[in-house]
Amino acid sequence: MDRDLWSGLAVFAAIVEAGSFARAATRLGRSASALSHAMRVLETRLGVRLIDRTTRSLSPTRAGEALLLRLKPAIAAVEDALGDLDGARETPAGHIRISAHRVAAVYAILPRLADFARAYPDITVELVVDDGFVDIVADRFDCGVRHAMTLQADMIAVRISDAVPLVYVAAPAYLDDNPPPAGPHDLDAHRCLCYRHTSSGAVHRWEFERDGRRSERAIRGDFVTNDVDLMRDAAAAGLGICCLPLPHAVRHLADGRLVEVLAGWAAVLPPNYLYHPSRRQPTAAFRAFVDAMRA
Template sequence: MRENLTDLVTFLSVVKEGSFTKAAAKAGTSQSAVSQTVSNLEQRLKLKLLNRTTRSLTLTEAGEKLVALINPAIEDISTGLEQLINLRDTPAGTIRISADEYAIQQVLWPKLAPVLKNYPDIKLELITDYGLVDIAKERFDAGVRRGGLIAKDMIAIPISAEHQMAVIASTELLKQYSAPAQPADLLQLPCINLQLPTHGDNFPWVFKIADHEHKIRVKGQLVVNGINQAVQAALDGYGFAYVPRTLVTTQLQQQKLVTVLDHYAITYPGYYLYYTSRLQSSAAFSIIVNALRYRR
């Protein structure tokens, strides 16, 4: 099949150019190589396709029928390949990225919002997912996860700095309850749990104690499945919440929230954009990658 396709393209070029010499010049090969290719095609088909004389080159009836059959298909293939090349060179098309809520809000959107303004033909799908989704199977162009959570066969580039976690509470709540002195004290205090939609479990609160990580499963009246909901519930005084510190920078500055247990706060690795191949899939994807790349 591969040989037939190559020979058919050569045959059509001879017909279009009207001579073996011109077809050879266009292909950057010799006249004898083109002539041999067409002869090989005729031998496989067991049909004569061209009438050759020293002065002219005409199609036989079989040759005319073959041109009518294959020329539209070959043109469609050529057009399709040109469109793919344009996709590679022109910033356009849809880019789908899987990430958790915090990464979309704090890392992706601030960097990609200007891209959408500058490249109106780029369409962006940011899909919230806390699981380690199979981006190839789910037809994502890329995923975003913290360093250390990415499969080794993926290409990964850093897109953010490290982020520190914090236990937050409203000033009103701390008028009702004493601030915890150590992480274990949280077990006796009202806490707002975050339930990961793709896991079904409450997110554990992780602390650094004597250079070791310790997980605590807190309890409370309220469970939410969005990190922004947890922040709002904390602002409303429904309990302590465990969130990335940068998410509540403004509320901390305004003294609407305070942090506790800072000495035990853990710092997670930064986020990485990961994808399946080093091959640049499109100009649009290249622009997205460049915009997200973390520069210290």
């Protein structure tokens, strides 16, 4: 097959899968204008429109849908063949793209990357931090890292961390003017800093566990953010009390910028898991990455 024609067909499939020229360009490492030009060339050469475009959306035409239905098995077969070829390398090489929430990225993945890079210098890693829900298949990630209760269905999951304790914290300056809460019922009298989930838009409910009994509570947020770093720094600045994963607060607790409140009340989050589609044939590079994270 003509190389330019095959390239254009691959671009067409990527654009439809991504749902926009901009997202497809990001995934392919090209500019949106280059993909638009490739589509014009392809449609001109085939003599048929494949995509209907508006300023806000795109969708395949009837002819485009029919073509895509035939293309997908061929593209999957090529990807499998390349995966088999990759397995024949003496040293794994390739690109690994991961979606992880911030705490897992910083405390579970990053500490292992230096050893991984030394062992596999021909593997490049792209780590995308997103605390919201991510469809790793639709967004073309090789894998995701989330807590057990937020994993996508039908995935292979590998545990890469222990359970993650939570901790309630505030700055000493804030507690100078506000007596520490003795229990969750005292929080109504305090300024509370809350986290808003990016995907759902819901404000995170605070979780408590004591004497084997677990509960949660909706908190009125006097300050709300979708960034855990900013929430921690707001607490350190004296804005109020917040709930953090312990690894994210440990340095601030050690140097006195934050102190623990509600000791003995904080719940524990499930371990972090690396997950990936069960139907995809893993490359040697991806297998090496999973093994490194599992260690």
